[in-house]
């Protein structure tokens with residue numbers, strides 16, 4: 001296994017951990033918690049360092065704070081250009097991104113600079129990639145490990161679109177869980193397990209959301225936890241061909257995780273996909289004639305999870321397509337059991353809109369270029385749909401209406417299918433070069449209808 005990447009950030013005392021702010025943003029402040037005026041909103045500003053940068057995080061943070069002070073602009077989610085006249089920042093900073101304003105903006109319109117207290121998080125992406133656990137005893141590897149924040153997961157959080165505030169809810173939960181631990185809340189009096197269960201149909205982004213959440217938290221909490229790992233458990237490899245070995249394999253895996261969490265500057269995320277395979281309902285197995293291996297695995301898993309409960313710096317992320325198959329004792333241990341359903345009309349529109357932006361960015365849809373900035377987001381589109389220009393086939397608004405119709409035609413498709421749709425539509429075009437945008441959208445609608453008709457009942 002590889003060593004954690006060094007991050008130039010100093011450890012902080014527990015008092016520096018901030019609670020979620022009034023707009024739901026979760027931020028750990030680098031400075032001792034100031035008393036904020038009532039109307040100030042904490043907004044996270046994520047600063048990604050260039051791979052070559054050796055600058056100290058504190059120096060970069062101060063430079064970005066100074067730069068933001070000079071900007072008398074409103075705050076909305078999205079990138080902030082690195083100022084070209086600032087040599088220190090241009091040499092060291094890859095990107096600066098404002099986060100968490102969306103909820104506030106939806107509720108209260110524009111967020112002006114004097115209403116904001118920016119909380120700057122400086123990080124450097126790890127380029128190491130996934131490391132497999134090599135046990136050396138002939139068994140397949142039981143987990144993959146990533147050093148976070150990892151290059152592979154950069155932008156994943158932003159690419160996942162849910163309507164119901166699910167992402168903010170998960171961030172707030174994690175902030176509360178880590179805060180309760182830091183403040184030493186007695187777990188006998190107030191209980192929490194740091195276990196999240198995301199369940200729902202296939203392809204709705206559950207696994208991606210777990211990875212993205214871990215990445216996000218590794219950035220937001222890097223002052224307190226300078227090292228961070230994601231362990232993706234390979235549930236199937238824990239079932240040994242040797243009778244009764246599986247329970248031991250689970251115990252072995254968790255003893256490695258236990259070693260990682262012993263280092264108190266480490267924050268460890270354990271991702272168990274398809275948790276029903278490890279935590280299969282024991283009731284069903286018990287009704288069979290023999291005590292099966294799966295009962296041993298569930299028992300071992302529950303015991304290990306209970307042991308990990310005392311470690312403050314571990315969060316268990318689990319996913320399942322079939323909640324009914326999960327052992328009730330496991331479900332009961334999860335603090336958050338969030339249903340992740342198929343995307344709503346708004347989410348479908350936004351997912352497809354982001355796909356179109358990407359095709360424009362890469363030049364695949366060159367003719368859409370003029371319309372790029374005109375592709376309205378869903379909220380503003382609704383207001384415009386009744387305008388007379390919508391009827392004019394030449395206007396970008398007409399394209400938005402077409403995109404809206406495509407999103408309607410995609411009802412029932414998963415997020416995974418939606419992200420494939422532009423590719424399938426492009427492959428279906430008779431002339432894929434220099435294609436008319438309106439034609440592309442109608443091909444996408446036809447492709448969506450075909451995909452839907454091929455869904456199993």
Ligand SMILES: Nc1ncnc2c1ncn2[C@@H]1O[C@H](COP(=O)(O)OP(=O)(O)OP(=O)(O)O)[C@@H](O)[C@H]1O
Nearest residue numbers: 159160161201202203204205206207208415416419
């Ligand atoms: N709500 C969404 N917004 C944007 N993209 C999505 C969404 N849901 C799914 N996707 C896309 O689908 C891909 C696959 O999602 P993922 O594998 O995480 O789903 P899952 O729910 O874990 O599926 P399964 O249950 O089959 O393992 C994601 O990487 C993402 O590109």
